[in-house]
Amino acid sequence: MARYALITGASSGIGLALAEALARRGRNLILVARQRDRLESIAIELTQRFGVEVLFRACDLSEPLRLSGFLLELEEGERQIDLLVNCAGIGTFGPFLGQDWMTEQDLIEVNILALTRLCHAVGNSMALHGGGQILNVASIAAFQPGPWMSTYHASKAYVLHFSEALRIELKKCAIKVSVLCPGPTRTGFFAEWQRDEKPSDDKKLMSPEEVALYAVRALDRDRAIIIPGRRNRWIAALPRLGPRWLVRILSGMSNKAYCPR
Numbered sequence: 001m002a003r004y005a006l007i008t009g010a011s012s013g014i015g016l017a018l019a020e021a022l023a024r025r026g027r028n029l030i031l032v033a034r035q036r037d038r039l040e041s042i043a044i045e046l047t048q049r050f051g052v053e054v055l056f057r058a059c060d061l062s063e064p065l066r067l068s069g070f071l072l073e074l075e076e077g078e079r080q081i082d083l084l085v086n087c088a089g090i091g092t093f094g095p096f097l098g099q100d101w102m103t104e105q106d107l108i109e110v111n112i113l114a115l116t117r118l119c120h121a122v123g124n125s126m127a128l129h130g131g132g133q134i135l136n137v138a139s140i141a142a143f144q145p146g147p148w149m150s151t152y153h154a155s156k157a158y159v160l161h162f163s164e165a166l167r168i169e170l171k172k173c174a175i176k177v178s179v180l181c182p183g184p185t186r187t188g189f190f191a192e193w194q195r196d197e198k199p200s201d202d203k204k205l206m207s208p209e210e211v212a213l214y215a216v217r218a219l220d221r222d223r224a225i226i227i228p229g230r231r232n233r234w235i236a237a238l239p240r241l242g243p244r245w246l247v248r249i250l251s252g253m254s255n256k257a258y259c260p261r
């Protein structure tokens with residue numbers, strides 16, 4: 001049975017960079033995101049450049065029924081997934097009470113529910129086929145509460161804790177679980193709500209390609225928590241040193257710097 005790496009959020013940013021890094025290593029891929037046209041052109045390009053098989057599936061992961069349909073296709077298909085990369089994610093910014101509820105719900109559906117469901121479905125299939133590897137994408141936001149990005153930080157804390165717990169549970173099934181916690185990265189992620197600072201244009205930020213290269217090398221070494229960049233490793237460690245009250249105040253100040261006017 002042919003083996004594939006399944007990557008969600010592969011139409012742009014870190015997910016796309018991970019797809020390229022894995023294709024470069026000769027991996028067959030199944031790419032998932034909402035934008036069919038983007039996925040199609042990425043699949044053609046990666047196939048031409050690296051000679052691997054690249055399949056794609058347009059799926060809105062905020063819609064549980066669509067995800068069910070995709071999971072059914074996977075179950076009935078002949079393709080074995082030995083690497084699952086849960087990279088699709090969205091963020092919201094600003095005061096919680098001012099947020100549109102449907103957008104908050106989508107965030108929880110994509111960042112938490114879809115990721116968990118994919119780990120369950122693909123994890124069970126991996127266990128049946130002798131093992132595999134899972135990489136969940138969290139963020140350095142996972143290490144502290146984040147006023148003005150409260151649901152985003154909380155969703156990434158879930159991803160971090162869930163992945164660490166799964167790592168222990170799934171070891172006996174020969175499934176290795178890692179969690180990637182990037183810091184601010186030059187992608188379209190901030191585009192909707194950034195102010196003049198434009199973090200996605202900041203040359204000091206890591207590029208998605210740097211994050212992906214670091215991540216695939218860390219996967220080779222089966223690292224549990226993968227934090228690309230020395231500065232980001234410091235930021236992730238700091239909340240453990242300070243009192244909790246100070247951590248949440250400083251985190252809020254940092255987030256507010258990027259809040260929409």
Ligand SMILES: NC(=O)c1ccc[n+]([C@@H]2O[C@H](COP(=O)([O-])OP(=O)(O)OC[C@H]3O[C@@H](n4cnc5c(N)ncnc54)[C@H](OP(=O)(O)O)[C@@H]3O)[C@@H](O)[C@H]2O)c1
Binds near residue numbers: 015060061184
């Ligand atoms: N950029 C950063 O600074 C940063 C830092 C730490 C962690 N992260 C995390 O890294 C991951 C990737 O983010 P990124 O920075 O690469 O941002 P991005 O370029 O905006 O990529 C987000 C990806 O998620 C997909 N996606 C969003 N909503 C979806 C939905 N409802 N259904 C299916 N796919 C969906 C998007 O594809 P479609 O639009 O085609 O659906 C896209 O491929 C996220 O989990 C994010 O939280 C980012």
